[in-house]
Amino acid sequence: MSDQxxxxxxxxxxxxxxxxATLHYLDVIYRLTATGTEVANTTEIAENVxxxxxxxxxxxxxxxxxxxxxxxxYKGATLTPMGKRVALRxxxxxxxxxxxxxxxxxxxxxxxxxxxHALETSITEAFEDRMDELLNHPIRCPHGHLIPAKDGSxxxxxxxxxxxxxxxxxxILRLVDTDNSDWLKYLGDQGLKPxxxxxxxxxxxxxxxxxxxxxxxxxxxxxSLAELMFVEVVA
Amino acid sequence: MSDQxxxxxxxxxxxxxxxxATLHYLDVIYRLTATGTEVANTTEIAENVxxxxxxxxxxxxxxxxxxxxxxxxYKGATLTPMGKRVALRxxxxxxxxxxxxxxxxxxxxxxxxxxxHALETSITEAFEDRMDELLNHPIRCPHGHLIPAKDGSxxxxxxxxxxxxxxxxxxILRLVDTDNSDWLKYLGDQGLKPxxxxxxxxxxxxxxxxxxxxxxxxxxxxxSLAELMFVEVVA
DNA sequence: GGTATAGTTTGACTGCGATCAACAATTTAT
DNA sequence: ATAAATTGTTGATCGCAGTCAAACTATACC
Numbered sequence: 190m191s192d193q194x195x196x197x198x199x200x201x202x203x204x205x206x207x208x209x210a211t212l213h214y215l216d217v218i219y220r221l222t223a224t225g226t227e228v229a230n231t232t233e234i235a236e237n238v239x240x241x242x243x244x245x246x247x248x249x250x251x252x253x254x255x256x257x258x259x260x261x262x263y264k265g266a267t268l269t270p271m272g273k274r275v276a277l278r279x280x281x282x283x284x285x286x287x288x289x290x291x292x293x294x295x296x297x298x299x300x301x302x303x304x305x306h307a308l309e310t311s312i313t314e315a316f317e318d319r320m321d322e323l324l325n326h327p328i329r330c331p332h333g334h335l336i337p338a339k340d341g342s343x344x345x346x347x348x349x350x351x352x353x354x355x356x357x358x359x360x361i362l363r364l365v366d367t368d369n370s371d372w373l374k375y376l377g378d379q380g381l382k383p384x385x386x387x388x389x390x391x392x393x394x395x396x397x398x399x400x401x402x403x404x405x406x407x408x409x410x411x412x413s414l415a416e417l418m419f420v421e422v423v424a
Numbered sequence: 425m426s427d428q429x430x431x432x433x434x435x436x437x438x439x440x441x442x443x444x445a446t447l448h449y450l451d452v453i454y455r456l457t458a459t460g461t462e463v464a465n466t467t468e469i470a471e472n473v474x475x476x477x478x479x480x481x482x483x484x485x486x487x488x489x490x491x492x493x494x495x496x497x498y499k500g501a502t503l504t505p506m507g508k509r510v511a512l513r514x515x516x517x518x519x520x521x522x523x524x525x526x527x528x529x530x531x532x533x534x535x536x537x538x539x540x541h542a543l544e545t546s547i548t549e550a551f552e553d554r555m556d557e558l559l560n561h562p563i564r565c566p567h568g569h570l571i572p573a574k575d576g577s578x579x580x581x582x583x584x585x586x587x588x589x590x591x592x593x594x595x596i597l598r599l600v601d602t603d604n605s606d607w608l609k610y611l612g613d614q615g616l617k618p619x620x621x622x623x624x625x626x627x628x629x630x631x632x633x634x635x636x637x638x639x640x641x642x643x644x645x646x647x648s649l650a651e652l653m654f655v656e657v658v659a
Numbered sequence: 660g661g662t663a664t665a666g667t668t669t670g671a672c673t674g675c676g677a678t679c680a681a682c683a684a685t686t687t688a689t
Numbered sequence: 690a691t692a693a694a695t696t697g698t699t700g701a702t703c704g705c706a707g708t709c710a711a712a713c714t715a716t717a718c719c
Contacts, residue, residue, distance in 0.1 A: 230667085231667060232665095241709080242667070243708075247668085308547065311545075311546040312539075313539050443676095478699080479677050483675095485698090497697080498698080
């Protein structure tokens, strides 16, 4: 309780009044650790934030000192529960923004990530809430990623990896798990966006292409693209 | 052409890639000098930016070194033509955002300034353009301020100060020149927003109140509020 | 098990935008 | 015209987030 206690306390509760850099790092670490991988390593983080590895290293120490991340030297970083709350708030804003940009501002689904990124740390809470209302409390962004609630909770869904299904499975495309603009544009142009009904027709062995069928077309997709797709199986 | 030439050149053309602080100062100086007053003085600027006078003084020197402002020591600052271009771009974004927040996001007219301020330095150019399209290339923000074009030009209008008109003059309210949320709320609640038809009924002498008449009501306004209002006179 | 290599951290330093305290210039009042 | 009050600038210093070069693990290979 010496002299620089003030903003630590302010921050504890509202995930909002943190600076851009902090929010950006926490967001990156969240995304890197959300997918199975237990810890995010320095180089990965540095690349995703867009700074040198040494820069990231320094910043990670700061974030650890402030209680946002759990750091094991020479190993990697994870978010503390507090850090995760903050990150989820940024993720919420990002995904709400993506949907807003798509639905209201009529941007293409492969463009929204960039613009959402520019805005995610600047919008006011009222703006966040207003988007949520306007969009009717949505659950997913245009790519199908889940939108966390303000308390950090995530909706429960039945997404499964398309490439893990057996041939003949039918389902609804729910998520295309990438923010790579080119891939999104390609898939979008083929009509492969969340909501579309599809059936798995063929899976070539040894990482080969897969064949899927929609109402209109049959598509042949390379494995790396196919691996981005998650579906809800329908009986 | 030594070693730190890069961003000076980048900035010269696109008013966009400047940091928040610079944009904020230029915006403030623009607003302070737009209304007749030839130069903006340090204290005024400091107050409007929200920093100490000494902080503003230092920053002003930096802005002068970089060619955005014309500085006369102990006198005050004005924008250079280059600085004015940049400022007008921020003003454009701010006012487009205000209208967007009002029309699309359904914020009240007294709320939009705050939220627009949070966003004005972060939006992408595409977002700016999209707002402009969506709103049909508007000319005024919700309070009636003019929206500069991307080249910095301002539409030509016939706004005149209400308090300078003689009793009996009828006109359309075009501009309420303040961003004070309380005053705006008060006037808005009375229906005194741009677009409304009104007639000047009485002007009390010695800075006393004025009386105006609209379709529905007769309003008595203190001089300071009345002075915010600009009208287009109709014959 | 010792060494090359990839990944990580440290140290010295930079730029930016602030602060406060002290000082200087300008303006106003007597 | 000088003193007092106001306004503006400077100097020292801070915190933040970055850089590069050098030093330091951790691990994988032979």
